[in-house]
Amino acid sequence: MxxxxxxxxxxxxxxxxxxxxxxxxxxxxxxxxxxxxxxxxxxxxxxxxxxxxxxxxxxPRVVEALRKQAGEMLHIHNNYLIEGQARLAQALLKHLTGMGEAKAFFCNSGTEASEAAIKLARLWGKKNGGKWKIVSLENGFHGRTYGALTATGQPKLQAGTEPLLPGFAYVPINDAKALEKALEDKEVCGFMAEPVQGEGGIFPCTKEYLDAASALCKKRNVLLMYDEVQAGMGRTGDMFAYQTLGAPAPDILWLAKALGGGFPIGALLARPEVAEHLVPGTHGTTFGGNPLACAAGLAVIETIEQExxxxxxxxxxxxxxxxxxxxxxxxxxxxxxxxxxxxxxxxxxxxxxxxxxxxxxxxxxxxxxxxxxxxxxxxxxxxxxxxxxxxxxxxxxxxxxxxx
Ligand SMILES: Cc1ncc(COP(=O)(O)O)c(C=O)c1O
Incomplete structure (x- = not known):
């Protein structure tokens, strides 16, 4: 009872x-x-x-996939090959457009995916002119751990937990002039945005803004980074929200929430020339991409496609x-x-x-x-x-x- x-x-x-x-x-x-x-x-x-x-x-497909996987293997750590990870990466990347031969990394949640994105941007930035700062949007939401929280441009969510990470600046959504100014700082390595702000109250970036952001990032050799934890995985009517907006593809994109259909999983997808900066020793997780999570993720994609x-x-x-x-x-x-x-x-x-x-x-x-x-x-x-x-x-x- x-x-x-x-x-x-x-x-x-x-x-x-x-x-x-x-x-x-x-x-x-x-x-x-x-x-x-x-x-x-x-x-x-x-x-x-x-x-x-x-x-x-x-x-039903997710429940069944979890039941089946649970009978075969619950967990094995990332020092071995995990077939489900490779298959999930393949299934996800098939839907990605404009990011070349992108590669995937799996973690357990949205905030972890944001952390991975921030670390990857810095790892890339250090090798690209010693850059390390990040610009993100006011009123955004990227998670609750320190990197993600610092990137979250909402002082009320940060209050009392300072000091935050150094090197973050915030700009208003859909204001290309403000972004242009922020990117004048030669130490900026990445600009991150939710293509549609979810927790912030459903505010989409305009296509024009993301077009301008992409051009500015290219001009300044800065990574364009999309947090699609809430808006991704089909919610906007395409697998990825930037596709619905008709916006340029980013250099890094991350997902969580609906990816596991109820089972915790996060993913970071990156262009190959960026992804190559995550080498052994730079980042990792014990649980990330475990066989159960990947089985759930595969069943989610299969359901979206077949239905x-x-x-x-x-x-x-x-x-x-x-x-x-x-x-x-x-x-x-x-x-x-x-x-x-x-x-x-x-x-x-x-x-x-x-x-x-x-x-x-x-x-x-x-x-x-x-x-x-x-x-x-x-x-x-x-x-x-x-x-x-x-x-x-x-x-x-x-x-x-x-x-x-
Ligand atoms: C856009 C976005 N990024 C990151 C997160 C954090 O995800 P999690 O709660 O899985 O850590 C959220 C959660 O609402 C989100 O909406």
């Missing part, structure tokens, strides 16, 4: 560090876009696993976007803006979003609220039209109730 949500809450109070703002709900089961709490209540989850469960909860999910994401994304725009028309005083690309969407409110989030949950809909006013939707890539409609109806009801 699972514990009740209340019993689990009590255990948390007694034994767990309180570093998360958790809803008092113990979620015990999931299938597709639905989850059930310990009391048996069903919820529509339009933010499954904060983007991790990109194929919904317990996608033609990229096309589905584009169609469902438009449907969600229309619905959200309808809500903006219906509630102009409450909804400031709708931002969307593929199945990444934000309903930016004129008021704090938390009370609405809580009412959505009470009505059986799970989403989240970021940056105080942004209701964020990252539905599973195989979400059904009826499920989106169900979610939109709940949001409409919740927004409407507030108007009275």
């Amino acid at each position: 699972p514990l009740s949500s209340k019993e689990t809450l009590d255990l948390f109070g007694k034994y767990m560090i309180g570093n998360y703002g958790r809803a008092p709900l113990s979620i015990v089961r999931g299938q597709g876009s639905y989850v059930w709490d310990a009391e048996g209540k069903k919820y529509l989850d339009l933010l499954p696993g904060l983007g991790v469960d990109g194929l919904g909860h317990c996608p 033609k999910l990229l096309q589905h994401v584009r169609i469902m994304g438009e449907h969600l976007g229309k619905g959200l725009l309808g809500l903006r028309e219906k509630f102009p005083k409450l909804v400031k803006e709708v931002r969307r690309i593929g199945l990444m969407a934000a309903l930016d409110l004129t008021v704090p979003g938390k009370p609405y989030l809580e009412r959505c949950r009470a009505e059986g809909l799970l989403i989240n609220c970021t940056h105080d006013t942004v209701l964020r939707f990252l539905p599973a890539m195989n979400v059904k039209r009826e499920e989106l409609d169900e979610g939109l109806r709940i949001v409409e009801k919740v927004l409407g109730a507030e108007m009275k």
Whole structure:
């Protein structure tokens, strides 16, 4: 018998560090876009696993691949060849465009992938004129470990944990002039950006901006680096977000979240002339690219390909976007803006979003609220039209109730 949500809450109070703002709900089961709490209540989850469960909860191919792999080999360390790593790299790199004969490195999470990217940029930079500094975007998010946190241009997330890493500078999104100025520093080795800022509230870089960024990076011999931890793996309607934006390919790109379909894995992909700077002794991880994680990743890619999910994401994304725009028309005083690309969407409110989030949950809909006013939707890539409609109806009801 699972514990009740209340019993689990009590255990948390007694034994767990309180570093998360958790809803008092113990979620015990999931299938597709639905989850059930310990009391048996069903919820529509339009933010499954904060983007991790990109194929919904317990996608059958991933579950099966994990079961099979678990019976053969759970873990073997990186001093041996791991077939799944090579096969996953091959499957991923097949979808990459404009990065030459790129190579892959696997780790366990988004923040680890950001760390690997920062280290690789420095290793490359030291050999390319002694450069070591990084420029990133204000309002970005790259993770919680020190390199990734320093790259995260959000002082509120850094507060109290200083000193951060030296050598980081921040520029506003979609401001090519500001980037041009920042790259005048001859010690800069890399410019990193999320092609679509996710945690920051769904703000896409424009194609024009990334075109300009790519040209500026080339001119200054600086690496162009895309963090696609949240926007990558099909979420925007292409395997990689820069492809949806029609933006230039980067020198380094990294992934995590949906790559493992619920199992932890991160990946860094780099052009060969950059990748060659990660040599034995420079970087590594004990767990990274373990056989289970790679089996999950392969099953994710196979599912995206075989179920033609990229096309589905584009169609469902438009449907969600229309619905959200309808809500903006219906509630102009409450909804400031709708931002969307593929199945990444934000309903930016004129008021704090938390009370609405809580009412959505009470009505059986799970989403989240970021940056105080942004209701964020990252539905599973195989979400059904009826499920989106169900979610939109709940949001409409919740927004409407507030108007009275
Ligand atoms: C763009 C981006 N980069 C990095 C991270 C950090 O990933 P993780 O939480 O797996 O460390 C996140 C997590 O939300 C993210 O959205």
